[in-house]
């Protein structure tokens with residue numbers, strides 16, 4: 446039913462090169478045998494049965510599968526009894542057999558760099574790029590401390606700068622209250638001391654968001670990734686695949702954006718660059734792709750399975766329902782999965798991030814955030830708003846921050862470094 450890819454295959458009819466891994470999922474599942482789970486082939490059949498006759502809703506994200514049909518299909522594939530009324534008559538199949546998706550040519554030589562903090566590359570270290578990116582915010586905040594007296598007008602200007610940086614009312618008030626108290630207690634008279642104090646206070650404020658990613662919490666660790674269109678999901682998955690592999694973990698990717706061919710190809714390309722298997726199927730139900738990927742990950746003994754999903758706005762309720770379904774179906778493939786549910790947010794978004802987090806959290810119970818594009822934003826204060834629980838948002842941990850488009854431009858979030866980049870030295 447599904448195809449597996451590692452490298453470019455120039456002619457679908459030709460026998461693949463030795464380093465090309467294109468196998469039917471059922472063969473892979475048979476390698477180690479995961480007997481309790483329905484074989485993908487059985488699932489395909491079951492989906493065919495279960496879907497036929499059901500009015501599939503066009504979600505705008507590809508051929509959607511009604512939820513009951515997924516349940517029925519899984520039950521059928523697993524050999525469980527299913528109410529007859531749940532099984533539509535066998536007629537024309539709804540899911541077409543996938544055409545193999547061919548990964549584009551990638552000449553990328555294996556990259557030597559790791560996801561370490563100190564690594565240098567053209568354009569400077571990641572911290573330098575973060576600082577540069579946050580410069581507009583940093584200048585507006587850090588610049589206030591130059592050649593001024595510590596008085597009420599400094600606090601007023603700080604308040605404006607923090608609000609302009611999208612720190613939000615709650616965080617701004619809380620940070621300034623703490624700063625005033627520190628200035629009083631430590632009798633700070635020099636503006637540069639006040640700036641240092643603000644940096645400390647901001648680092649403390651952001652610290653609850655800092656959490657190391659628990660890569661070894663399960664095997665395979667099933668990670669579902671969601672976010673609005675263009676937030677940087679696929680790029681982040683590619684970077685993460687690289688970082689996880691650098692830590693010795695084997696990775697499998699699922700192209701859950703079954704609607705947009707370009708999105709699938711983008712993931713396949715990232716997979717090829719990292720020599721990682723990608724499961725993709727054009728026009729399939731994304732929940733079925735996710736289900737199959739989890740089973741394949743189990744069968745192959747992968748350390749991590751990352752499931753990409755199509756971008757969607759929280760206001761597109763039918764697409765949010767689809768996301769819930771993907772989460773549920775992953776849980777049917779493996780009871781305790783997904784272990785991590787990540788929301789990728791664009792660091793340029795500002796306060797709108799709060800409603801994104803709230804909506805995605807309500808739908809799929811987030812476990813972490815990835816904040817991208819921090820290499821070019823004036824909205825660096827948004828994470829302070831998240832940490833403050835502004836507008837009723839749950840302070841979801843930030844696992845990583847994106848500071849560029851390259852393979853290594855994803856770094857663990859470290860509150861102190863972030864505060865330093867934001868406020869300046």
Ligand SMILES: Nc1nc2c(ncn2[C@@H]2O[C@H](COP(=O)(O)OP(=O)(O)OP(=O)(O)O)[C@@H](O)[C@H]2O)c(=O)[nH]1
Nearest residue numbers: 674675676677678679680756817818847848849850
């Ligand atoms: N500067 C910069 N660009 C980034 C970063 N992360 C992603 N991008 C760019 O953002 C654009 C969108 O990234 P994608 O990974 O395609 O985003 P997506 O969320 O998968 O997009 P959809 O599938 O359309 O929803 C691409 O041009 C990326 O190169 C980052 O940290 N910094």
